[in-house]
Amino acid sequence: MIVTRGLTKRYGSVLAVDSVDLNVRPGDRYGFLGPNGSGKTTLVRMLLGLVYATSGSIEVLDQRMPRSAGEVLPQIGAMVEGPAAYPHLSGRKNLSLLDASGPGGSRRTRRDRVEEALTQVGLSGIDRRPVKAYSLGMRQRLGLAAALLRKPRLLILDEPTNGLDPKGIREIRDLLIALNQAGTTVFLSSHLLSEVEQLCTRVGIVDRGRLVLEEELATVRGATGLIELRSPDAADVASMLNGQLVTRDGENLLIRHEDPAALNAQLVAAGLRVAAITEQRRTLEQVVLEVTGAGSDRVDAADPDRAEAS
Template sequence: MIVTRALTKRYGSVLAVDAVDLNVRDGDRYGFLGPNGSGKTTTVRMLLGLVFATSGEIELLGERMPRNAAEVLPRIGAMVEGPAAYPHLSGRRNLSLLDASGPGGSRRTRRARIEEALEQVGLAGIDRRPVKAYSLGMRQRLGLAAALLRKPRLLVLDEPTNGLDPKGIHEIRDLLIELNKAGTTVFLSSHLLSEVEHLCTRVGIVDRGRLVLEEELDTVRGATGLVEVRSPDAADVASMLNGQLVSRDGENLLIRHGDPAALNTTLVAAGLRIASITEQRRTLEQVVLEVTGAGSDRVDAP
């Protein structure tokens, strides 16, 4: 669905994107991650033809870009750097103008498609108030509705849950999963790593313009070799496994062991009560910090 080869963008002496090779497959829910200034938004803008690459190749939906943009872009829904809208017009009027301005939008089905998109993002009940009176979350939902108008095969989203409350984030996550199950590939950049963990199946991480990791999320979040145990008999567990005990906090213990099932069998056979036992896995936050060197945009005083 998205393939880049040595994709590079320079702004004068600044190398913003450095020979990036992306491979987003049909059916992926792909999280595009990295620190501020790492080249994420520049990469997304090049994919959509909003800026031209200095060098390298881009394929979207199997077609070379930007050569075939007129054919490809109508099959892609996108929201980049926040939703765009005429602030003095209503949400429905904005969607109607957007649909009419692009190729392939059927006037006959426009009203039905607008209502369906608004319902999908939770805006079915909006009135005629202008977009300038919308909350940030409502504007974000409207931007998503615009991206969904033509039932795209590929969704490219930049911070799609920005400004939403926890319930709204959950709703949009469920929507994107349902769209993906129905055949839409989802490519999104986000700073909300917990949301990416809940939503995405693959991740790509960029740092200082370079793609430093691209992998299945389950593979990235590999086991740490530690097991989390909660037991009313924590003191006895700690005594029995003293050489493997990493830490203890009340009933919660962290044990160095590679097989939770075998550990559970051993403890139960010893007559110890086990409330829960779970293999500890790396968080996505840990992975991002490891591969990006914990970069930051802080500017501290000398």
Template sequence: MIVTRGLTKRYGSVLAVDGVDLNVREGDRYGFLGPNGSGKTTLVRMLLGLVYATSGEIEVLGSRMPRRAAEVLPQIGAMVEGPAAYPHLSGRRNLSLLDASGPGGSRRTRRARIEEALVQVGLSGIDRRPVKAYSLGMRQRLGLAAALLRKPRLLILDEPTNGLDPKGIREIRDLLIALNDNGTTVFLSSHLLSEVEQLCTRVGIVDRGRLVLEEELATIRGRTGLVLVQSPDAADVVPMLNGQLVTRDGENLLIRHGDPAALNAMLVEAGLRVASITEQRRTLEQVVLKVTGAGSDRVDAS
């Protein structure tokens, strides 16, 4: 769905994107991650033909970009750097103008498609208020509705849950998963690592313009060799661990063990109660910090 080869973008002496080879496959829910200033938004804008590459190649939906943009873009729903809208017009009027301005928008089905998109993003009850009166979360939902107007094969989204409350974030996550289940490939950049962890199946991580990791999320969140056990009989469990105990906090025991099922069977067979047993895996945050060198845009006084 998206392939780049040696994709590079320079702004004078600044190398914003440095030789990126990206591979987003059909059916992916792909999370694009990296510190502020790492080149994420620049790369997304190049995918959509909004910024021209200094060098390298881009293929989207099997066609070269930006050369074939006219045939590719109608198949893409996108929201980049926040939703765009005419602030003095209503949400519905904005969507109608957007649909009419692009290729492939059928006037006959426009009203039905607008209503369907508004229902999908939770804005079916909006009135005639101008967009300038909307909350940030409502504007974000409207931007996502605009991306869904033409039932795209590919969604490219930049921070799609920005400004939403926890319930709204969950609703958008469920919507993106449902769209993906119905055949839409999702590519999104986000700073919300916990959200990417719950939504995405693959991730790409950039740092200082370079793609430093691209992998299945389940693979990079590998085993740590640690198991968390909660047991009312914690004091009796400890002597059975042969030095494998890492830490204890009341009933909670962190144990170095490679097989949670075997550990659970041993404790139950010994007549000890196990309230819960959980295999510990690396978090996405741990992975990102490791491969990006914990980069930050913080500036401290010397």
């Protein structure tokens, strides 16, 4: 679906994207992650032909970009750097104009396409208010509706749940999973790591313009070799597994062990009660911090005197 080779973008002396080899496969729900300023948005804009690469190659839907943009873009639904709309027009009018501007859209079925897209994103009940009166969450939903108008083969989304409340985030997650299961490949950039963990099947992580990790999410979130255990007999468990005990907090214990089932059987055989037991796995946050180092967009003073001087 998306393949880049040695993709590089320079702005003068600034290397924004550095020799990235990206591989998004058909059927992926691909989470694209990285700190602020790591090159995510620049790379996404190059995929869509909005920014030209300094060097390297891009293939989207098996076609070279931006050379084949006229053929490729009608098959892509995209929302990059926030939803775009005419603020003085209603949401329906915006979608009607967008549909009319694209190739191949039948005028007779335009209303149906607009209504279907609005229903998919939870905006079927909007009135004639102009978009400038919408909340941030409503504008975000409208941008996603615009991306869905033509039933795209590929969705490229930048922070699609920005501005939504928890219920709205879950609704959009469920929608993207359903679209993916129906055949749409999803590529999204997001800062919400917990959301990516629940939505995506693969992840790519960039740092300082370089792709530092690309892997199946299940593989990335590997086991830590520790077992989280809760037992009313915590003191006896701690005594029995003293050499394997990492920490204990009341009834909750962290045990160094590879197999939850085997540990459970061992404790039950000893007459000890087990209320809950689970294998501890790495979080996506831990993985991102590990592979991107300590970089962030904080600007701290070196010392109090310097802070005062600035």
